[in-house]
Amino acid sequence: MAVSSYISNSNMSDKKLILSRFFILIVLMFILDRSIGAVLEHFFFTKKNGFDYRTNYVMNSTKADVLIFGSSRAAYHYDTKILQDSLKLSVYNAGRDLSYIHYHYALLEGVLKRYSPKLIILDTRPNEFHHFTNGEDMDRINILLPYYDSHPEIRDVVLLRSEFERYKLFSKIYPYNSLILSELVELLPIARYKKDDSENGYIAKHGVWKQPKGPYTVSDEIDPVASLYYKKFVALCKQKNIKLIIAYSPLYQTIDADKNRNLAFVKQVCRENNLPFINYIGNKEFDNAQYFFDGLHLNSKGAGLYSSEIVAPIRRVLNSK
Amino acid sequence: MVFIPVYILILGFTIIVDYFAGILIESSEGRKRKLYLTLSLVANIGVLCFFKYYNFINENISLLLSQFGINNHIPYLSILLPVGLSFHTFQAMSYTIEVYRGNQSAEKHFGIYSLYVMFYPQLVAGPIERPQNLLHQFYEKHPITYENFSIGFKLILMGFFKKLVVADRLSIFVSAVYQNPSAYSTSMLIVAILFFAFQIYADFSGYSDIALGTARIMGFKLMTNFNTPFFSTSVTEFWRRWHISLNTWFNDYLFTPTMVANRDWGKFSVVFAIMLTFGVSGLWHGAGWTYIVFGLLHGVAVTYEFLTKKFRKKLSKSVPPIIYNNLSILLTFVYVCLTWIFFRAEKFDDALVIFKHLFIPRGNFFLFDNNLNLIVYSLIAIVILMIHDFSVHLNHGKSYFLYHTSPVVRMATYCFLLITILLIGVYDGGQFIYFKF
Numbered sequence: 001m002a003v004s005s006y007i008s009n010s011n012m013s014d015k016k017l018i019l020s021r022f023f024i025l026i027v028l029m030f031i032l033d034r035s036i037g038a039v040l041e042h043f044f045f046t047k048k049n050g051f052d053y054r055t056n057y058v059m060n061s062t063k064a065d066v067l068i069f070g071s072s073r074a075a076y077h078y079d080t081k082i083l084q085d086s087l088k089l090s091v092y093n094a095g096r097d098l099s100y101i102h103y104h105y106a107l108l109e110g111v112l113k114r115y116s117p118k119l120i121i122l123d124t125r126p127n128e129f130h131h132f133t134n135g136e137d138m139d140r141i142n143i144l145l146p147y148y149d150s151h152p153e154i155r156d157v158v159l160l161r162s163e164f165e166r167y168k169l170f171s172k173i174y175p176y177n178s179l180i181l182s183e184l185v186e187l188l189p190i191a192r193y194k195k196d197d198s199e200n201g202y203i204a205k206h207g208v209w210k211q212p213k214g215p216y217t218v219s220d221e222i223d224p225v226a227s228l229y230y231k232k233f234v235a236l237c238k239q240k241n242i243k244l245i246i247a248y249s250p251l252y253q254t255i256d257a258d259k260n261r262n263l264a265f266v267k268q269v270c271r272e273n274n275l276p277f278i279n280y281i282g283n284k285e286f287d288n289a290q291y292f293f294d295g296l297h298l299n300s301k302g303a304g305l306y307s308s309e310i311v312a313p314i315r316r317v318l319n320s321k
Numbered sequence: 322m323v324f325i326p327v328y329i330l331i332l333g334f335t336i337i338v339d340y341f342a343g344i345l346i347e348s349s350e351g352r353k354r355k356l357y358l359t360l361s362l363v364a365n366i367g368v369l370c371f372f373k374y375y376n377f378i379n380e381n382i383s384l385l386l387s388q389f390g391i392n393n394h395i396p397y398l399s400i401l402l403p404v405g406l407s408f409h410t411f412q413a414m415s416y417t418i419e420v421y422r423g424n425q426s427a428e429k430h431f432g433i434y435s436l437y438v439m440f441y442p443q444l445v446a447g448p449i450e451r452p453q454n455l456l457h458q459f460y461e462k463h464p465i466t467y468e469n470f471s472i473g474f475k476l477i478l479m480g481f482f483k484k485l486v487v488a489d490r491l492s493i494f495v496s497a498v499y500q501n502p503s504a505y506s507t508s509m510l511i512v513a514i515l516f517f518a519f520q521i522y523a524d525f526s527g528y529s530d531i532a533l534g535t536a537r538i539m540g541f542k543l544m545t546n547f548n549t550p551f552f553s554t555s556v557t558e559f560w561r562r563w564h565i566s567l568n569t570w571f572n573d574y575l576f577t578p579t580m581v582a583n584r585d586w587g588k589f590s591v592v593f594a595i596m597l598t599f600g601v602s603g604l605w606h607g608a609g610w611t612y613i614v615f616g617l618l619h620g621v622a623v624t625y626e627f628l629t630k631k632f633r634k635k636l637s638k639s640v641p642p643i644i645y646n647n648l649s650i651l652l653t654f655v656y657v658c659l660t661w662i663f664f665r666a667e668k669f670d671d672a673l674v675i676f677k678h679l680f681i682p683r684g685n686f687f688l689f690d691n692n693l694n695l696i697v698y699s700l701i702a703i704v705i706l707m708i709h710d711f712s713v714h715l716n717h718g719k720s721y722f723l724y725h726t727s728p729v730v731r732m733a734t735y736c737f738l739l740i741t742i743l744l745i746g747v748y749d750g751g752q753f754i755y756f757k758f
Contacts, residue, residue: 014467021471028736036740138749162749173743180744181694 037172043183044146044176049196051096052182055143058201059110059151064092066314067111068201069104069233070123070247072097076297077123077249079307080200086311087318089118093201100137101128101229106144106157108233112240113153119243119318122233126216126251126281129230129262131223145175160225204300205293209252213287214295216255220262227265234273243317246270247278250286250306252295257282276317278310328403331368332439338364339413340434343420343427354421361417369410372403377608405445407605411570413438416452418574425452433459442535448546448566455543463540475723476534479709482738483527485746487702491520493747494695499665502675506684510675512696517665518658519703522550525564549714551707554649556622559657567605571598591627596620606664611672615663622656698745705741 047053058067066089068078074095083091094107104122111117130137138161148158148169159165168174176183197203237244246266257263263281270277280286291302298306342361346354370378376397383393416437419425428434437456443449463469498505498513505513529546536543546566553559560568576598583590596617603616626633637645659676666672712721722734 014470015465017467018465018470025732025735028732029739032736032740033743036744168748171743173740177743177748178694178698178745181697 033171033173037176040173040176040179040183041146044179049198050182052143052179053196054094054198054201055096055107058092058094058107059147060114062092062094062111063090063115064200065089065118066091066121067117067119068093068095068121068123069108070095070121071099071125073125073249073297074121074123075198075201075203076205076293077303077306078121078202079204079300079303080202082304082307083311083314084200086308087314089318091200093198095123095201096140096143099140100125101226101233102137102157102160103140103144105229105233105236106141106154108236109153109157110147110151112236113151116240116242119245119314120237121245121247121314123247123249124230124266126248126255126260126262127218127220129220129222129226129265130218131221131226137223137226142177145169145177148175157229202303204303205297206300207293208299209289209292209294211289211295213252213254213289216251216253220260222261222265230266231269234269234275238273243320245276245278245314245317247310248281249278250280250283250291250298250302252286252289252292255281276313278313280306331372331403331406332409335365335368335410335413336435336438339417339438340428340431342417343434344429346417346420347427358417358421362414365410365414369406372406374604374608408447408449409438409444411449411567411605415449415570415574419452425456428452428456440536440541442532442541443543447564448529448532448544449570450543450566455541458541461540466540469537469540473534473536473538475720476530476537478534478735478738479720479723480527480530480532480534481746482742483523483530483706485742485748487523487706488520488527489524489747490695490702490745491516491523491699494699495520495665499667499671502666502671502678505678507678507682508684510678514658514662514675514679516699516703517661518551518654519706521661521664522547523702523706545718548718549710551654551710552650552714553653554646555626555653556619556656557626559653560619560623567602571602575601588628592624595624595627599623609669611663611666611669614669614672615660618660618663701745 044052045056047056066083066087068074068080068091072095075093075097076095078091078093078095080091080093083089094104096103108120132138141158141161144154144158145165147154148165155166158169234244246269248263248266255263267277269275286298286302286306291298291305293299293302339361342357342364345357346361349357379393379395379397382395386393416425416428416434420427428437433456436459437450437452438444440450440455495513495517498509499517502510502513526547533543533545544566546564548562548565550559550562553562576594579597580590580594583593586593599616599620600613601616603613603619606612606615640648662675663669663672666675709720709722713719715721716724720734722730725731725734
């Protein structure tokens with residue numbers, strides 16, 4: 001009753017005016033949102049280079065026999081040309097900077113909707129399961145937002161960011177949030193003809209690390225969501241009969257491999273699932289700054305050596321039943 | 322800053338104390354009135370001091386005693402600062418003081434008084450209201466009107482724009498630099514210092530806009546908290562345009578009474594009142610020496626401006642106004658930015674490191690390798706904000722675009738702001754900075 005008397009005090013014409021103006025605003029915003037969203041979508045999915053292009057390629061086009069998943073360490077460490085020439089199989093490197101296991105899992109779901117590769121290498125970060133209090137590990141998932149409508153299989157991962165994502169995604173502009181600059185660059189005539197500067201996803205880093213070898217200081221606390229998605233990644237490969245190799249590529253930092261809980265967890269997952277494990281953490285041969293671009297990443301020389309060295313174990317896995 | 326349900330009891334305690342204090346002050350005479358006021362103020366300031374300053378005071382006592390080789394055995398407490406404590410404590414104090422001064426009659430309705438302290442749009446970060454402005458509004462009917470709705474909507478929209486597009490975007494870069502300032506070049510430090518000025522302005526005034534807008538839609542008029550502060554031609558003017566509700570509070574309840582009480586001292590009474598007010602204002606912002614230095618630096622500037630008023634007036638006549646005014650705006654902005662180094666730095670030493678590297682340049686001039694996108698988005702956000710503020714400044718306090726006579730221009734502005742929020746807003750930027758005060 002109190003509410004009705006409150007409202008009845010209002011001027012009816014004022015209420016009509018409010019509603020009509022709101023209606024106009026909503027209609028206008030709907031039209032603008034759909035139109036601008038469509039333009040952004042077009043430019044996003046027609047990119048010809050860069051990480052966004054490569055994610056799109058993996059999600060929607062690749063049919064490579066061997067797929068490499070991981071962070072920037074994967075993107076910089078696995079020389080696809082060496083692997084292709086040695087294995088006589090097509091290889092694509094799906095590594096992406098600042099990405100974590102949730103992102104790899106969603107990407108794998110997208111790939112498996114189309115086909116099953118023969119082999120997957122999952123390059124694992126030394127801090128793959130690090131517990132981020134501010135959710136930094138969810139940041140990279142934003143790049144999956146443009147796929148939310150077309151790829152229902154990735155929605156669970158997108159919603160890890162927040163339950164509110166489903167409501168934000170009513171907007172068709174929102175999936176391209178903070179991408180407008182790179183989209184505008186695509187409008188430049190030169191960008192339309194520029195080919196991707198990676199070698200099937202592999203990015204060669206040039207330069208030599210000049211700093212002394214420092215300690216690896218990231219907390220090794222295990223985040224339950226990250227560890228769950230790691231297990232889900234393994235289970236999905238198993239379910240689809242895809243051969244999976246877990247790898248720790250070289251690192252130019254001192255890490256106590258015996259005490260690190262991330263490493264222990266990965267070893268346990270490998271044991272439980274009988275998975276081959278390539279571990280280059282603490283490898284003596286790579287205890288040399290000449291092979292590194294920085295403390296976390298190999299340069300092209302290091303990547304070449306590492307890729308050549310892992311050909312044999314990969315071949316063994318491919319030849320196994 | 323944190324929300325813990327049981328902390329509502331603290332709010333309940335101050336509400337009960339001040340509710341009865343108001344009634345007792347009004348119904349008493351002579352020294353009793355003063356006694357009730359004192360008890361109310363002690364209760365309020367006591368709660369604030371305990372939750373906000375206990376560990377800070379204890380730490381400084383320990384430091385002082387250690388100089389004489391004495392150990393301090395008073396334990397440190399693991400206390401979390403209740404959300405909005407500094408704001409609603411000040412609002413509650415203004416009520417009892419105004420009742421004591423006879424400017425406001427005591428509120429007899431407990432529910433209405435509680436609502437005055439807990440009015441949700443401004444509970445956690447102001448504006449710090451006065452009873453004369455707010456209490457009577459709770460007795461008035463507030464029908465939905467187009468005017469209120471329209472003004473409220475505009476304020477909320479601009480508030481969200483400031484928070485999501487400007488403040489949270491800038492905070493990405495600012496936080497990274499202030500986390501480890503010694504790792505950054507002079508040019509990056511300068512960018513971070515400038516960005517922080519716009520970040521804190523957009524963050525805090527954005528919250529105020531949302532609070533004012535929410536209240537306005539319901540028919541309540543709260544006091545304006547910001548009035549284009551970056552167009553101030555002096556630090557004194559800056560404080561008349563920045564966090565107006567806090568500064569008028571300090572002016573009414575600390576500066577003026579202190580100055581009047583010591584009027585025999587002549588000019589020194591003003592200087593003393595300025596320094597005391599800004600010192601306390603700095604401390605109000607946080608329990609740390611960085612905040613006190615921040616306040617005192619503003620005190621020094623305002624004192625300088627007070628003492629050189631005549632000289633500056635003469636000077637202004639000898640220089641073309643356009644040059645004098647713009648130069649004054651620039652100098653004021655630069656000075657305020659420099660004081661904010663202390664405000665934002667995590668430690669006192671960090672602030673000193675930043676100052677050192679400002680005056681002894683180091684590193685490459687620009688190091689935007691990985692930050693170009695971020696810097697460009699930030700600049701776009703700042704430019705839009707400043708165009709808005711400039712239009713407000715020229716248009717007597719109302720945005721030229723949001724309050725344009727043409728509905729087409731207004732509608733286009735709404736759409737532009739909403740689309741910009743969708744395109745370059747940052748959605749996981751965290752809470753408002755002033756929530757922690």
